[in-house]
Amino acid sequence: MTPAPHAPTRTPLAAAGPSRPLTGRPRALLLEGVHPEAAALLHRAGFDVDDHRGALGEDALIAAIRGVQVLGIRSRTRVSRRVLHAAGDLQAVGAFCTGTDQIDLQAATERGVAVFNAPHANGRSVAELALAEVIALTRRLPERNAAAHAGVWDKSATGSHEVRGRCLGIVGYGAIGTQLSVLAEALGMDVVFHDLAERAPVGRARRCETLHELLVQADAVSLHVDGRPQNAGLIGEAQLAAMRPGSVLLNLSRGSVVDLAALRRHLTSGHLAGAAIDVFPDEPSAAGRPFTNPLRGLPNVLLTPHVGGSTQEAQREIAVSVANRLVSHARTTTTARAA
Incomplete structure (x- = not known):
């Protein structure tokens, strides 16, 4: 399921007793x-x-x-x-x-x-990072960077593409998804989106009625859904298999949305060209703590420590x-x- 991103949360004051304005020094x-x-x-x-x-x-x-x-x-x-x-x-x-x-x-x-x-406060930051990762993965920058640091001069156009003319699929077309849509279209990308909520397309973006319809045509898939239980495992074995060969997957939404073990299999088999993951099912409780993940060590994967909205x-x-x-x-x- 792919509901809309969060609206501002305001829990009503309940029957347990209304709050009173604070006095003194709270x-x-x-x-x-x-x-x-x-x-x-x-x-x-x-x-x-x-x-x-x-x-x-x-x-x-x-x-x-x-x-x-x-x-x-x-x-x-x-x-x-x-x-x-x-x-x-x-x-x-x-x-x-x-x-x-x-x-x-x-x-x-x-x-x-x-x-x-x-x-909505960090929507631009998340959208900018997603776009940067689409470009980096489409140009195979993670592998080129790793090779250069290892002293290997891997000058080649093999597997490297412009994003212009390629298709970006956005799953969850709320505040972040729509901003990403505008940025991607400005670079010449075709944009399709899927959202269970009624969303008006921005620019030339086209709506997909089903997730499968989006997955089979997108060169890059970017996830921007919330963490409600029905979104857990939204992208699993069947969905990854449906993605276009050589496409890339980005998750900057919630850690429970993607089956990481299945994603690793599709990355190591060569079916997917790369992935960028910013959120994880189990995240360290503080900076500096150990981080374990099944995608660590893969040369075609960008791993970031939940920093999608972390700009000053x-x-x-x-x-x-x-x-x-x-x-x-x-x-x-x-x-x-x-x-």
Whole structure:
């Protein structure tokens, strides 16, 4: 299934008791290296802010969240039902990222905890990286780069193509998919897309009614779907086999979407020319931790550590957007976006 990307998440204040505007000097806990502008904005609004670079496991988070009114996280910290029901003072969670898959939204609603995210703030950054990877894979830059670093002069046009005139298939045609569509078309690519939601095509892009219809005609397939359960395993053995010989696959959406073992088989067999993967089923909890993955070591694969939206511009925009909404909620209990 291929639903639309996230809309801004605003959990209603539930029957567990409405939030009241915070008084005194409330506490905020920020995890995972949220851009410093968020802490600065919260400080200016009168919060005491604890700012940590790493994620926390469930037990550690329960201990750290005592007495905290506002929690800020990115994608690695899991805010489970157990965490939410143990957090007696918590009034709002800010997800300083696009999605909210890591938060139990039903439990947040039951507890009257508002949840805010920034679904569109890093769209340009993700789209630019996807386009760069399409070009790099189509020109076989990963292999050429590795060979040159190994002292091998591999000057050849074999397997190397321009992107102009080639077909890009975009799975998930929301905020990121449409931006990628515009950028790719500006380079002369033909664009097709598939999305279960009704989406108006941008420019000359054409809609595919089924995922299979897109896979059999695209020279590059870029995934931009969310992490809801029905998207798990969206690209598996059958879908990879349906892709055009010599095509490339990009996943900058969610780690559960692609069967990596099957992808490795199709890369090593030569059926696919390359892949670029930015998100993984199991990701280290902090920078510097060991990273294991079945695609490591393949010369035609670009592996990046979940940095699709990690530009200074995007991270600052996310920080300002989510922090402002947390401050507004703390003052007024409103969940509406400020004008």
